[in-house]
Amino acid sequence: MSILDINKIRKDFPILDEKVNGRDLVYFDNAATTQKPSIVLDALANYYGHYNANIHRGIHFLAEKATSAFEDSRTTIQKFLNAAHKEEIIFTYGTTDGINLVAQTYGRKFLKEGDEIIISTLEHHSNIVPWQMLCAEKGCVLRVIPIDDKGDLILEEYEKMLSEKTKFVSVVHVSNALGTINDVKFIIDKAHAVGAKVLIDGAQASSHITIDVQALDADFYAFSAHKLFGPTGMGVLYGKSDVLNAMPPYRGGGEMIKEVTFEKTTYNELPYKFEAGTPNIADVVAVKFAIDYINDLGKENIAAYEDELLKYATEQLSDISGLSIVGQAKEKVSVVSFVLDGVHPQDVGVILDQQGIAVRTGHHCTQPLMNRLGLPGTSRASFAVYNTKQEIDKLIAGIHKVKKMVL
Structure with missing residues (x-):
């Protein structure tokens, strides 16, 4: 269990109050860029x-x-x-x-x-x-x-x-x-x-x-x-x-x-x-x-909490039929790349965005890696200290909606 007060941390990031397509923003594109706390702004x-x-x-x-x-x-x-x-x-x-x-x-x-x-x-x-x-x-x-x-x-x-x-x-x-x-x-x-x-x-x-x-x-x-x-x-x-x-x-x-x-x-x-x-x-x-x-938060505390999110997301995503997690190294940070059978990663990203969920899709500026894996790209959810398990639940529900709409 995290010793960090995540609700308090979330209040430090004004952008998390934004609405996307009428939904609460769920920002899972932290590997591309993180959001900024008020102290930085x-x-x-x-x-x-x-x-x-x-x-x-x-x-x-x-x-x-x-x-x-x-x-x-x-x-x-x-x-x-x-x-x-x-x-x-x-x-x-x-x-x-x-x-x-x-x-x-x-x-x-x-x-x-x-x-x-x-x-x-x-x-x-x-x-x-x-x-x-x-x-x-x-x-x-x-x-x-x-x-x-x-x-x-x-x-x-x-x-x-x-x-x-x-x-x-x-x-x-x-x-x-x-x-x-x-x-x-x-x-x-x-x-x-x-x-x-x-x-x-x-x-x-x-x-x-x-x-x-x-x-x-x-x-x-x-x-x-x-x-x-x-x-x-x-x-x-x-x-x-x-x-x-x-x-x-x-x-x-x-x-x-x-x-x-x-x-x-x-x-x-x-x-x-x-x-x-x-x-x-x-x-x-x-x-x-x-x-x-x-x-001030403590890097070790941030890492421990993000690892909780990674494990939870990995468990929940693994239960979705037709979904494969790409990259299961022994040691990882809070990044989960995945592919959904029969669905292009871009379609996954577009449909999730309609639900207010921001993920990254494509080759992630790693085309040689994708070639090695035999993939055109992946969908990538990447977590930061202001993310929550409840947001991961929204991601899981969003992926099920993707399957219903596309397959």
Whole structure:
């Protein structure tokens, strides 16, 4: 039984009072983006209404207040990830941006023709396409860790792939499509044993799993604010300071420089070397409040409650004839993908939406994974701490209605 007061938590999220097609909103699309508590919405309004100013370069009151709030978020994120140094936290526009930053800086500088990059079958397109682009440019070889039929990585095959040719490994911490939690510590340790660097895509893990980048020994860790009750358009790339210092800048412009002449430019210190131009100030300021909200609830409490929801949903869905759950890994977060015999996933989504129930349908930006599973896509229900078992009951009733209408 959860120690959290879920009814109280639900009141923190104004959007949950919305009606969809005359029905109470049931929001089960949290793996795509989470809803935002009032404390985050208020932080955005407070910044724009009371101390909107550009940061770092101004000496007036508003600029100094904005700069302080901006850098407070960096410190909060450092603690959230247990990074060793504040300057190891780079603000990006999201997980995709962070992965591209690493591919286009570390990859371009240090990888060469014939070097091997390892990803996995579970990857989101954002952790596939940047590496394909790099391989096309540099002549590197992309290798892929296979999965079993339950959706677990076959780590024995991963170990066989590793060699002196392996220079980089980039894998997802948690699958957005199946909910699989990968043993990233094992993956990192094995990669380091052959001298490879490792990036972990933490987009789906950030709101569900306690993350300690020092314990993991990750070289890079990327995530997006909007997956953990924060704003869209803002993300984080953690990198070990020695690795980041060895990398060239990603973009040129203001803030990432020390001195500019027409003959030569010298670059700024970390983290500013990678933060060219006016950043997404308001959203960076607001993400601190999202993380504070998570910390106040307790990540372990959130995880325990979401696991309750996952188990309940899995049990209830398993009782529906003709429904198959896709992805039954040993360790999962609160994501359930499913297919219904004779019904296209898009039709499932449309009919559920008519009942006020928001799920995600399609390939979930994981087309290679869907190809491996032999599916065009799935319907995906993903749960957050503000969801309830009563809402899952509505989902079950909605799926029965789908069957009556389509079959």
